[in-house]
Amino acid sequence: MLGTRERTLLLESLRPPTGYRLRRAVGTSFTLDLIALLTAPLAFTFFDAHDDDGAPVADPMALLEALRRHAANVTLFCQAGAIAVPRPEQTLLAYVEDSVIEVQPRVEGGTFHPKVWVLNFQADNGTAVYRVLCLSRNLTFARTWDTCLRLEGQLTQRQRGYSRNKPFADLLLALPELAIREPATQLQEDLQRMAYEIRRVDFESPRPFSDFRIHNFGLDTKRGRPFPKSRRSLVVSPYLAGSVVQDLISDHGLEVLVSRPEAFKDVTRGDDRHVLPKTCYVLSPGAELNARVGDQEAEQQSDRPPPVEDEVELAGLHAKLFLFENGRETRLFTGSANATGAAFHVNVEVLIELIGNTKDCGIASFLGHEDDPKLETIRSLLQEYTPTDGPEPEEDRTFEKQVDRLARNLATASLTATVHHMDAEQRWDTTLSGELPEIPAGAVVKVWPATLPSEAAQWVDDRGAGRHEPAGHANQVATFRGMSFEALTAFFAFEVSMREGGQEAHKRFVITAGLVGAPEDRKQRLLRSLLQDRRRVLQLLLLILMGEGADVSAFVRAAGRDSTGPHGPLGGLDRTTLLEALLRCLGRSPERIDDVARLIADLESTPSGQELLPEGLGEIWEPVWAAREAHRS
Numbered sequence: 018m019l020g021t022r023e024r025t026l027l028l029e030s031l032r033p034p035t036g037y038r039l040r041r042a043v044g045t046s047f048t049l050d051l052i053a054l055l056t057a058p059l060a061f062t063f064f065d066a067h068d069d070d071g072a073p074v075a076d077p078m079a080l081l082e083a084l085r086r087h088a089a090n091v092t093l094f095c096q097a098g099a100i101a102v103p104r105p106e107q108t109l110l111a112y113v114e115d116s117v118i119e120v121q122p123r124v125e126g127g128t129f130h131p132k133v134w135v136l137n138f139q140a141d142n143g144t145a146v147y148r149v150l151c152l153s154r155n156l157t158f159a160r161t162w163d164t165c166l167r168l169e170g171q172l173t174q175r176q177r178g179y180s181r182n183k184p185f186a187d188l189l190l191a192l193p194e195l196a197i198r199e200p201a202t203q204l205q206e207d208l209q210r211m212a213y214e215i216r217r218v219d220f221e222s223p224r225p226f227s228d229f230r231i232h233n234f235g236l237d238t239k240r241g242r243p244f245p246k247s248r249r250s251l252v253v254s255p256y257l258a259g260s261v262v263q264d265l266i267s268d269h270g271l272e273v274l275v276s277r278p279e280a281f282k283d284v285t286r287g288d289d290r291h292v293l294p295k296t297c298y299v300l301s302p303g304a305e306l307n308a309r310v311g312d313q314e315a316e317q318q319s320d321r322p323p324p325v326e327d328e329v330e331l332a333g334l335h336a337k338l339f340l341f342e343n344g345r346e347t348r349l350f351t352g353s354a355n356a357t358g359a360a361f362h363v364n365v366e367v368l369i370e371l372i373g374n375t376k377d378c379g380i381a382s383f384l385g386h387e388d389d390p391k392l393e394t395i396r397s398l399l400q401e402y403t404p405t406d407g408p409e410p411e412e413d414r415t416f417e418k419q420v421d422r423l424a425r426n427l428a429t430a431s432l433t434a435t436v437h438h439m440d441a442e443q444r445w446d447t448t449l450s451g452e453l454p455e456i457p458a459g460a461v462v463k464v465w466p467a468t469l470p471s472e473a474a475q476w477v478d479d480r481g482a483g484r485h486e487p488a489g490h491a492n493q494v495a496t497f498r499g500m501s502f503e504a505l506t507a508f509f510a511f512e513v514s515m516r517e518g519g520q521e522a523h524k525r526f527v528i529t530a531g532l533v534g535a536p537e538d539r540k541q542r543l544l545r546s547l548l549q550d551r552r553r554v555l556q557l558l559l560l561i562l563m564g565e566g567a568d569v570s571a572f573v574r575a576a577g578r579d580s581t582g583p584h585g586p587l588g589g590l591d592r593t594t595l596l597e598a599l600l601r602c603l604g605r606s607p608e609r610i611d612d613v614a615r616l617i618a619d620l621e622s623t624p625s626g627q628e629l630l631p632e633g634l635g636e637i638w639e640p641v642w643a644a645r646e647a648h649r650s
Contacts, residue, residue: 088116136149145172464510
């Protein structure tokens with residue numbers, strides 16, 4: 018289980034094994050926080066990429082170096098219309114523009130809901146390792162109780178694949194078919210290679226389970242719940258449907274149900290209280306405290322309207338588990354699916370079934386005993402649910418669903434952002450164009466570049482043209498004038514609002530547009546803008562020379578010391594430290610010397626870049642580079 022404040026376990030699960038480096042990472046998520054995606058490469062790059070509270074290291078140079086190394090090898094597929102609007106002025110987002118691919122399920126009304134990572138690691142000796150993470154957590158910073166299942170194994174040389182791995186291959190091959198825009202050729206080739214290889218990976222079942230199976234939903238005609246008949250069962254799900262709960266009771270002996278108070282109320286409206294099993298739990302107030310505090314803090318610091326439908330990033334419980342006992346055998350299903358009809362009939366979902374002995378893996382083992390001497394058990398986090406007296410009023414969410422459907426339709430539009438350089442002051446105009454779906458009367462749609470504050474938003478009318486701009490391009494949506502070079506982006510924020518009578522609903526989301534006309538050296542120029550002084554350049558040079566798995570937290574603490582103190586620049590990380598790092602890499606990892614050479618050449622290409630190079634760097638660098646060239650020849 019991932020705790021309410023614990024980010025460490027997720028980062029550790031992404032980290033390469035000792036002696037390995039990332040070759041390709043493919044992830045899936047329903048909702049996506051772009052800043053969370055920015056921090057993911059930290060786990061592939063450095064050893065201790067989190068602070069004492071478990072939060073990812075926020076040092077800009079560490080983030081920059083992690084992105085430079087691995088952003089091109091990380092791809093995240095997510096539901097169209099479910100990318101959160103980031104805070105403005107996030108220059109580093111340029112490095113993940115090609116990493117985000119929005120998808121839409123084939124079934125009408127379906128949602129792309131899996132939370133799976135497929136990680137391909139390689140070592141110098143050529144041995145490949147695959148790791149699969151099957152989570153209930155989206156790639157966001159939500160403080161919730163979640164689960165994470167980790168499977169890992171080496172790629173074998175066998176000719177025939179393991180049949181149980183085939184659903185992993187099917188998922189990888191289906192992702193480009195669900196994408197709104199055609200993925201790059203290189204990505205499609207990588208997905209095909211990974212699909213071929215993953216069938217030949219000898220995954221080890223996690224203890225204490227003896228075997229596992231994979232279940233995909235929504236990729237083909239497979240529908241319905243894969244659950245076995247059982248005498249007793251336990252379900253953990255933050256969302257519930259009364260009909261599904263009733264089926265679980267009658268067909269699978271559901272005895273224990275763990276959910277949220279709001280979900281219990283949804284299935285007990287009117288006269289339907291009999292659908293609940295005899296034992297129902299919710300998280301105790303103490304278990305939810307940290308999550309609620311964090312959620313309130315986020316709301317106070319954000320001007321975004323609250324989300325709707327099941328796209329709410331919950332505080333508290335977000336885990337999904339289905340556990341079935343049948344004599345000595347227990348089967349546990351974990352992954353993305355809630356106990357709802359949509360999960361097994363229209364959504365794209367992934368569940369992994371674990372098979373084990375009831376003594377070690379059953380309900381009693383999962384919950385723990387009330388008098389368990391351990392510091393904390395699952396049972397210690399729960400309290401029995403007590404229904405309120407009287408029928409619960411039925412909530413009419415029809416209006417919110419209309420807004421959600423309009424937002425989903427807008428998010429599936431294919432848009433292009435065309436950039437024009439305007440003047441010597443490095444100001445740029447960006448025109449967003451494309452064919453938008455019909456916008457119904459009463460709906461208000463606004464759009465703005467995600468790197469700018471929402472005050473830059475322009476209205477969009479039902480013909481797909483910005484109301485404040487003449488239609489100079491075919492299917493013009495909006496034109497944003499005088500943007501800085503750092504603000505150029507492929508990410509655009511939309512806001513959909515509807516009012517009718519006393520009802521009001523809003524939704525904000527981000528879409529990725531095709532970026533046309535941006536300078537080919539855009540990332541190099543952004544790099545120079547981020548390197549604001551010699552101290553940062555020296556810090557980046559040292560980070561480049563640090564090998565995979567280095568302790569970045571210790572480095573950041575040292576770099577944060579007073580540069581005027583007894584340890585000198587960067588808390589002791591001075592030119593002597595740089596020379597030692599260069600000589601070490603010259604013998605062990607000469608490819609890092611080449612990375613340093615590219616950075617130095619890029620900075621030397623402009624007068625402003627030359628001023629950023631640390632004083633006396635040439636005296637250190639020139640003989641090292643000469644030795645590298647001599648070794649290469």
